Amino acid sequence: MNRNTVTRTLVLAGLTAAAGIAATVGATAASAATTPTVYASHGAVYVKQAGHTTRLTADEVSKQPTLSPDATQIAYVHNDTIWVMNLDGTQQHQVSDRAGSKPAWDASGVRITYTATSCTGAPGTFRTGVNGGDTSEVLAPSACVTQDAPLVGFIMG
Known part of the structure; x- marks a missing residue:
């Protein structure tokens, strides 16, 4: 060459x-x-997609929305409990059995972790499914993992 x-x-x-x-x-x-963008403003959850913004929640008690890995659902805090809804705002339902914050999807999109008061009274990490009605699993602190989570009822609202 x-x-x-x-x-x-x-x-x-x-x-x-x-x-x-x-x-x-x-x-x-x-x-x-x-890819849609979800956000909260003045207590309502919105989705922005293809240049259009749509309000998804009717009241002003929602915050911290996060999009599922497949971008079909949104986990969010509603009235201090964890809820899930479809990307279009339908099928809104509570999934946590206690007051919580900071919802985060697992990679599979079938479970959500969140922060709530633990057995020690300090913040802990809990996990629940996306369908609701399940007792949340305690992930942390380690002292609480082997104990039953504090008994609470579903807080509907």
Whole structure:
């Protein structure tokens, strides 16, 4: 191979790599543009998607919305308990059996962890399913894991 052939090969390889990077960046930007954004404002939960914003909750007692990994559901705090709803605002239902905050989805999208008062009286970490009606599992602090969680009822509202 002579020097001109090597130079042309490297230039073509560089252009191909640059084109691949541009395609990846473009696809990522397009994906980000279609991924909905959820947020709370003045106690209501909203979703912004494709340039349109829709209010999802009717009252002003909701906060801390977080989108599920598959972007089909939203976990949020409603009246100090953890709730889940579909991305379009339908099927709103309570999933925690105690007052809590900071809902976070697991990677599978079938469980939610949240912070609530533990057996020690300090904040603890609990986990529940997305369908509701289940007793929350204590994850932390470690002193509370082997104990039953403090008995509470569903706080509907």
